[in-house]
Amino acid sequence: MSLLTRLWLSVILATLLALVGSFVLSVVTARGYLTQQLYAQSSDSAASLALSMSQQSKDAAMSELMVSALFDSGHFEAITYKDMAGHVIVERHNSNVMADAPAWFVGLVPLKSQSGEALVSDGWKQAGKVDVRASTRYAYGALWHGALELAAMLAVVGLLLGSAVTLLMRWAWRPLGAIVNQAEAIGKRNFVTVPVPHVKEMRVVAHAMNGMVARVQAMFAEQAARMDQLRNDANRDPLTQLPNRGLFMGRLRHELVDDTAAPAGALIVFRIIDLADVNRRLGRARADALIQACTSILNMCASEQAEAESGRLNGAEFALLMPNADAATATTAATQLSTGFDNLYRREYTDQQPVAVVGWTLYKQGENASEVLLRVDNALMQAESSEQPLTANADVGGTVSENRPAIHVDDWRHQIDHALENRDFELVTYPVTRCDGSLLHQEAMLRMLATDGQRLSAGQFMPVAMRLGRTADLDLLALQLALTRLESTREDVAVNISPLSLEHPGFLTALDNLLDLAGGKAGRLWLELSERGLGEEAGLQAVAALSNVLTSHGCKLGIEHFGRHFAAMPRLHAVRLDYLKLDGGFVADIDTHEGNQRFVKTVVDVAGSLDIRVIAERVMTDSEWRTLAELGVSGVTGPAVTKRLKHGE
Numbered sequence: 001m002s003l004l005t006r007l008w009l010s011v012i013l014a015t016l017l018a019l020v021g022s023f024v025l026s027v028v029t030a031r032g033y034l035t036q037q038l039y040a041q042s043s044d045s046a047a048s049l050a051l052s053m054s055q056q057s058k059d060a061a062m063s064e065l066m067v068s069a070l071f072d073s074g075h076f077e078a079i080t081y082k083d084m085a086g087h088v089i090v091e092r093h094n095s096n097v098m099a100d101a102p103a104w105f106v107g108l109v110p111l112k113s114q115s116g117e118a119l120v121s122d123g124w125k126q127a128g129k130v131d132v133r134a135s136t137r138y139a140y141g142a143l144w145h146g147a148l149e150l151a152a153m154l155a156v157v158g159l160l161l162g163s164a165v166t167l168l169m170r171w172a173w174r175p176l177g178a179i180v181n182q183a184e185a186i187g188k189r190n191f192v193t194v195p196v197p198h199v200k201e202m203r204v205v206a207h208a209m210n211g212m213v214a215r216v217q218a219m220f221a222e223q224a225a226r227m228d229q230l231r232n233d234a235n236r237d238p239l240t241q242l243p244n245r246g247l248f249m250g251r252l253r254h255e256l257v258d259d260t261a262a263p264a265g266a267l268i269v270f271r272i273i274d275l276a277d278v279n280r281r282l283g284r285a286r287a288d289a290l291i292q293a294c295t296s297i298l299n300m301c302a303s304e305q306a307e308a309e310s311g312r313l314n315g316a317e318f319a320l321l322m323p324n325a326d327a328a329t330a331t332t333a334a335t336q337l338s339t340g341f342d343n344l345y346r347r348e349y350t351d352q353q354p355v356a357v358v359g360w361t362l363y364k365q366g367e368n369a370s371e372v373l374l375r376v377d378n379a380l381m382q383a384e385s386s387e388q389p390l391t392a393n394a395d396v397g398g399t400v401s402e403n404r405p406a407i408h409v410d411d412w413r414h415q416i417d418h419a420l421e422n423r424d425f426e427l428v429t430y431p432v433t434r435c436d437g438s439l440l441h442q443e444a445m446l447r448m449l450a451t452d453g454q455r456l457s458a459g460q461f462m463p464v465a466m467r468l469g470r471t472a473d474l475d476l477l478a479l480q481l482a483l484t485r486l487e488s489t490r491e492d493v494a495v496n497i498s499p500l501s502l503e504h505p506g507f508l509t510a511l512d513n514l515l516d517l518a519g520g521k522a523g524r525l526w527l528e529l530s531e532r533g534l535g536e537e538a539g540l541q542a543v544a545a546l547s548n549v550l551t552s553h554g555c556k557l558g559i560e561h562f563g564r565h566f567a568a569m570p571r572l573h574a575v576r577l578d579y580l581k582l583d584g585g586f587v588a589d590i591d592t593h594e595g596n597q598r599f600v601k602t603v604v605d606v607a608g609s610l611d612i613r614v615i616a617e618r619v620m621t622d623s624e625w626r627t628l629a630e631l632g633v634s635g636v637t638g639p640a641v642t643k644r645l646k647h648g649e
Contacts, residue, residue, distance in 0.1 A: 011165045019154045027147050031109055034139040042116030045070065046132035049079070050118035058120075058127050064090045067130075075138070077113060080131040081120070089128060100141025109143060111136045175202045182209055223606045230602055231563070234595025235586065237312040239288060240295040243585075246593055248311030248319060250585030253369050254618060255323055257639065258584075259428070259445045260496065261365065261459045262307070262323035266330035268360040269376045270294075270337055273384075275316040278350055290349045294318065294356065297340035301333050324463060327362060331393070334358045357383035360393060365459070412464040415451055420473055424449035427481050431645050432494065432615060432637040435629035439645075440615070441492035441526050443637060444485070446478045462498070472504035479514055479525075486521045494526035496560065502529075502542040508549055515553040523554035528581065531562045544575040551576055561617065577612050584618025584638070590631075591623040597631060604632040 049070050056062050063081055071079045071092040081090040115133040119126050175197030182194045193210045196203050235247035243251070255261045272278070272294060279287035295310075298318055302308040309321045322333065341355040349355075359379025363372045379393060419425060426449070429442035448456045465471055475497050482493045501507045515522040527550060529543060543557075550557050556578040563583035582603065590596045604614050613634035619625050625640055 011169075012162060015158060015161050015165070019158050023147075023150060023154055026150050027109060027143070030143055030146055031111060034143055035111060035114075038111070038113040038134045038136065038139055039116065041075070041134040042114060042132050043118075044116070045076065045134065046116035046118040046130050049132065050120045050130050053081070053130065054121045054127070058122050060089060067092055070132075075135050076132060077135045078115075078131070078133045081128055082131070083128045084126055094135070100137055101144035105144055105147070106140055109147075111139050111143070113139075175206065179205055179209060182213075220606070220610075223602070227599065227602050227606065230595070230599040231586070234593065234599050239291060240312055242295060242298075242318070243309065243311040245311070245313045246588060246596070247585045248309065248313065248321070249369060250583070250588035250618075251309050251311075252321055252372070253588060253620070254584050255321065256363065256365055256367055256369055256372070258618065259430075259457050259459065260462070262463070263457065263460050264326075264362065264364040265321065265323040266325035266327075266333075266360055266362050267372055267376055268320040268322070268330060268334055268337070268358065269313070269380060270298075270318055270341070270356045270358040271380055271384075272316045272318075272356045273352070273354060278352070282351065286349075290344065290355075293344050293347075293349050294341065297337060297344075300340075301336050305329070305333065325362075327393075330360045330362065334360050359383055365457075409464065409467070412461070413468055416448070416461060416465055416468065416470055416474075418451060419448050420470070420477065423477070425474075425477055425481065426455075427478070427485060427493075429493070430637065431641055432635055433641050433645070434635050435625070435633065437644065439491060440635045441494045443494045443496075444478070444482055445496070446474065446481075458496075466498065466500055469500075471498040472501040472507045472510075474498075475501045476507070476510055476514065479511065479527075482525060483514070483518045483521055486518075486524055492524045492526060494528055494558070497527050497529050497546075499529055499539065499542070502546055508545060511546075512549050512552075515549070515555065518553075526556045526558060526578075528558040528560045528579075531559050540575065547575045547577070558615075577610075579613040579615055579634070580607055581615045581617050581637075582633070584616075587616045587618055587624060587628065587638075588620070589624070591621070591627040597627065600628070600633070601631045608632070 049066065053063060053066055056066065067079050067081055067090040070076070071094075076092075077094055079090075079092045080088060082088050113134050113136050115131050117129060117131050120128045120130060175194075178194040178197075179202065182192055185192050193213050194206055196206045196210070232241070235244055236242065237244050252267070255265060272290070275287065275291075278290060295312075295318070298310050298320060302310045302320055305320075305322045305325065307323045311319050311321075313319050320333065320337075322329065325333070337358050338356075341358075342353070344350060344355050345353040357380055359376050359382070361372060361375040361379060426447045427444040428447055429444050432440045432443050434440050446458050448461050450456050462471070462474070465474055475495075478495050482495045485493055515525075518525075527546075529546070547557050557576065558579040558581060559577060560581040561583045562580045563586050580603075582600065586596050586600060590600065600614075600616075607614050614632075615635040615637060616624075616628045616633050617637055619628065619636045619638035619640045621640055622644075625636055628636055
């Protein structure tokens with residue numbers, strides 16, 4: 001029972017006791033008053049009768065006539081006239097007096113009528129004595145009706161007091177309820193503030209609670225800033241703020257092995273010519289200015305390509321990764337870079353020309369990262385040895401990875417619509433385990449059966465589906481397939497959801513209905529979103545809306561490829577996340593990368609304080625696995641996990 005309920009009951013009980021006490025006291029007081037009035041009536045009537053009889057003759061007939069006249073008025077229970085010897089001369093009794101009140105009331109509140117006496121004289125002698133006792137019938141009637149009126153009045157007063165107390169409790173509940181809800185929200189990792197109430201005692205509590213929330217939020221913000229700084233220190237070049245070699249290679253490795261990544265793309269690398277000599281001739285400041293100018297050109301080129309990633313491989317080498325780019329796109333980007341570098345000489349950033357050489361190559365999924373880098377390094381050597389160093393393509397002469405013919409968007413639309421209509425999709429799963437090797441869940445990836453019979457990965461058809469606005473349909477179909485799979489397996493299943501689906505007006509309603517039909521199976525479903533959009537308020541609101549739906553059905557919610565929007569970490573508790581999948585770029589070679597080790601440890605600690613588990617993506621080696629386990633991650637996934645489970649290790 002809540003505190004306010006107890007207080008309300010206490011006030012109501014006290015009010016009832018006061019009203020009942022007032023009623024009883026009033027009835028008892030009225031009974032005493034009526035008893036006195038009955039005695040006064042008896043005494044006055046006895047005196048009046050005695051006086052009348054004293055003035056008349058004392059024969060028996062006259063005495064009986066006068067006694068009968070008074071008794072017949074109906075206000076008396078008994079009248080007795082005796083002579084001085086005590087003999088009864090006239091006597092009248094009414095033994096069957098019906099009170100003007102219920103019998104239970106008469107028994108509960110008895111009235112006792114006391115007799116009045118007076119002497120009858122005959123001249124100077126006493127002739128006798130009269131005894132008169134008034135009837136209680138009318139007194140009971142007056143007492144009964146008075147009690148009814150009093151009860152009615154007290155009932156009205158009680159109802160008014162009860163209403164007033166109820167309104168008072170509701171008024172008091174608003175600030176107290178807000179504080180209670182705030183405490184419950186804090187227990188659920190949702191740190192919210194409440195308006196300060198006007199009640200003095202509650203104002204103190206609200207100030208204390210809001211102060212605690214502010215301190216917790218500040219603590220999380222400070223930890224997020226520290227994580228962001230650790231990430232930059234470990235994975236960013238301090239001069240250009242570009243991803244360093246380790247982080248860039250992690251992204252390249254992701255594009256080559258991740259099923260959700262683009263099936264092919266291009267890698268462009270440029271090298272500033274004789275950077276050490278430029279530094280020696282022109283000084284450190286001029287060399288840094290040249291590097292930053294080259295970085296600006298690289299970033300401008302990257303901004304024009306969807307999903308492109310730039311990085312600094314070493315002191316003089318920079319790279320641009322362009323998923324889904326073809327040879328024409330790569331050639332245009334390489335030429336744009338070369339033209340920009342030529343302009344740097346004209347703007348006197350350096351005293352030599354050419355400024356840099358550019359090499360590029362195409363890649364496809366399944367290749368080894370070292371092979372791709374070897375090809376692009378050969379391209380750089382070709383560019384340096386040519387008479388006019390501009391750009392070189394490592395894929396000239398048949399070394400280029402096979403290019404698939406481009407498919408028109410209308411053909412893609414037809415294929416996707418056909419596949420959705422015929423449900424030509426299937427799920428391919430990859431294991432996600434705890435660090436001890438026990439299975440956590442199976443991560444499901446969608447495959448589409450093309451009209452030519454080929455099975456296309458999500459990285460091949462999802463970019464087009466996003467452009468066509470079909471992500472919501474595909475995600476709902478993937479969820480249906482996952483729920484069907486749960487019927488035949490005891491393993492939990494995780495499904496990736498596109499953030500674009502949350503923008504579809506009917507997606508959350510359809511998801512809610514789908515999970516309703518699933519019943520208890522929904523509790524074994526894990527849904528995860530890419531962290532893209534977390535840096536924006538609208539993105540966090542969309543995730544919060546999804547979380548509300550999933551929480552009502554017992555599903556788990558996670559963020560995959562996490563690692564770029566740490567500023568959102570303090571607000572992730574509000575959307576009730578269950579887990580984070582740390583981007584593989586921070587996992588690559590973590591067994592030898594002390595900076596990333598510190599970074600991952602901090603992420604694990606902060607997430608743990610929010611009751612959010614951390615899972616590492618794209619674990620390639622057992623050494624990385626062991627290091628991640630020592631750092632406290634909850635789970636791992638990637639080639640190393642698949643290999644160990646496949647061999648039964």
